[in-house]
């Protein structure tokens with residue numbers, strides 16, 4: 403592990419990290435979902451997070467997108483402190499509108515897709531650009547159509563989510579997030595609500611996205627994807643990162659006993 | 671192969687050449703016959719009763735009745751507009767993280783749902799007894815009796831009472847929308863209010879319209895309560911006429927016919943509104959796929 407970290411540090415001194423997480427803790431009541439998590443994510447990298455259920459993977463992603471407020475520590479994305487403004491020696495809490503603006507840096511793809519049910523595929527994609535970014539509708543439609551083509555769904559532009567398969571809905575959800583031109587894409591188990599035969603089409607889109615240089619953090623149980631596309635795999639348990647490194651190192655020879663048990667269980 | 675002399679037992683799946691006898695709904699026929707019988711009896715009773723039908727026809731378009739009808743329709747529309755506006759505002763306030771807004775809205779709903787409508791109407795109408803003058807001192811002042819006309823007192827009474835009930839309907843509608851929708855809206859940078867306006871409320875409408883349609887129809891008839899504070903809606907005007915000419919049943923039938931007509935129009939409107947907001951819910955017929963490049 404020391405070895406891989408050394409390589410990582412060397413790499414990171416060249417590429418400035420896009421995401422910096424410092425000793426972040428998150429409590430739900432008395433329950434500690436994240437325990438002093440620290441993490442740097444270089445720009446353009448794909449980081450896969452694995453770990454048992456309840457280990458805090460979703461919570462970490464939701465903190466990065468400020469869907470949850472952290473209780474301790476600090477997160478910066480693209481050099482900007484999340485949730486607070488530094489003024490002299492005081493930290494000022496951001497307003498609802500300022501937090502909404504910070505969220506524009508990150509796109510999020512949910513396990514259950516969460517497409518807007520009353521809008522068609524194309525309307526889902528242009529909703530953010532038109533109402534949040536105030537793009538002219540015509541321009542937003544052009545970009546939206548290009549994104550639909552990119553995820554292979556041009557023919558479904560006028561379909562409502564209920565008329566789409568799970569795999570198609572997730573591809574529209576990815577296009578919707580991309581329409582906001584985020585610097586970082588967060589995926590929370592994007593394929594685990596899908597029938598097995600639909601997983602591939604979503605992973606293909608994600609693979610293409612990784613190839614285009616997008617910085618991605620992916621919570622996933624798809625070990626094949628982590629191995630093939632991931633630059634780094636992070637193993638979480640009980641709200642802590644207990645192992646991290648190159649996918650092969652973490653997935654094939656985990657040094658930590660709990661990680662080894664989990665990897666064996668998932669692969670077998 | 672030879673045809674056998676006696677027919678072989680038929681294969682149960684061989685349906686060719688059989689005659690189809692549709693299912694008979696005897697229950698429906700019996701029920702329909704019974705209802706027709708009862709209806710006929712009622713119609714006969716009214717036709718032979720002490721009712722001057724020519725007078726009913728005559729008064730359908732009497733100026734006082736039409737004026738009352740216009741007042742009823744205008745009041746229904748205005749009171750519901752006020753009620754729905756207040757309902758949405760107070761529902762959002764009740765669900766707001768801001769404790770001040772939440773408390774104010776909870777108090778409003780408690781107060782207006784907790785007292786009889788008739789009492790509220792009387793208080794608005796007699797507000798001059800408490801505040802003889804209204805307005806901003808020095809800038810604008812007026813005598814309360816001049817402002818609290820029967821129309822304005824009725825509007826405030828009905829609208830504010832309606833707002834308290836509609837707030838609960840809207841709140842239920844908002845709660846029926848999955849939290850995933852709100853999280854997805856936040857994740858593309860929407861603020862709380864934009865999320866509500868663009869994502870949550872349009873989807874809540876499907877759950878809000880049927881009960882609000884119900885209340886709209888109820889409001890048409892509740893306006894008649896305002897006759898106690900001299901608002902001249904249709905029933906009050908009908909009463910004024912029959913106090914003079916003693917044609918009680920005839921004028922009540924005139925009013926009933928107009929109420930039914932207004933309510934029918936509203937029901938048709940509700941049908942189209944519901945169809946509009948059923949978009950993407952799976953309760954509307956999906957439109958034909960447009961194959962496009």
Ligand SMILES: Nc1ncnc2c1ncn2[C@@H]1O[C@H](COP(=O)(O)OP(=O)(O)OP(=O)(O)O)[C@@H](O)[C@H]1O
Pocket residue numbers: 430433435453454455456457458459460461462
């Ligand atoms: N809103 C909440 N209120 C209370 N506890 C919560 C809440 N959200 C998460 N938790 C708890 O925090 C812990 C971490 O949850 P989290 O969803 O991050 O796990 P996860 O690693 O994503 O698991 P899974 O693989 O099942 O999705 C869990 O024990 C969960 O019960």
Ligand SMILES: [Mg+2]
Pocket residue numbers: 459460461590591
């Ligand atoms: Mg999770």
